[in-house]
Amino acid sequence: MIKHEIIHCERCGTDIECKANSFTKCQCATVQLNLNEVQYIAENYEGCMCAKCLMELQEEYGAMLVATVSP
Numbered sequence: 326m327i328k329h330e331i332i333h334c335e336r337c338g339t340d341i342e343c344k345a346n347s348f349t350k351c352q353c354a355t356v357q358l359n360l361n362e363v364q365y366i367a368e369n370y371e372g373c374m375c376a377k378c379l380m381e382l383q384e385e386y387g388a389m390l391v392a393t394v395s396p
Contacts, residue, residue, distance in 0.1 A: 329342045329343055329344045329345075329346070329347070330342070330343045331343070332372075332373055334373065334374045334375040334378055335370050335371065335372035335373065335374055336370060336374050336375075336378040336382075337374075337375065337377070337378050339375050339377075339378075341353075341373065341374075341375045343373055345373075352375065352376045353373065353374065353375070353376055353379060355376050356376050356379040356380055356383065358379065358383060361386070362382070362383050362386050365382070365386045365389075366379070366382050366386075369382075
């Protein structure tokens with residue numbers, strides 16, 4: 326029996342089990358984001374995302390920083 330809500334990742338549509346009431350056990354908690362990465366994601370998305378999408382967005386943000394710093 327599922328204790329938590331099944332939702333869709335806002336970015337890719339994959340079904341994920343949301344554990345907002347047990348955040349440390351949620352799959353999204355496996356991705357460690359810094360404040361700037363959280364802000365970048367929040368500017369583009371409002372809902373929950375799977376860990377894969379969070380990692381991809383973290384990489385996207387990092388690549389964007391490198392592109393703006395490189396001559």
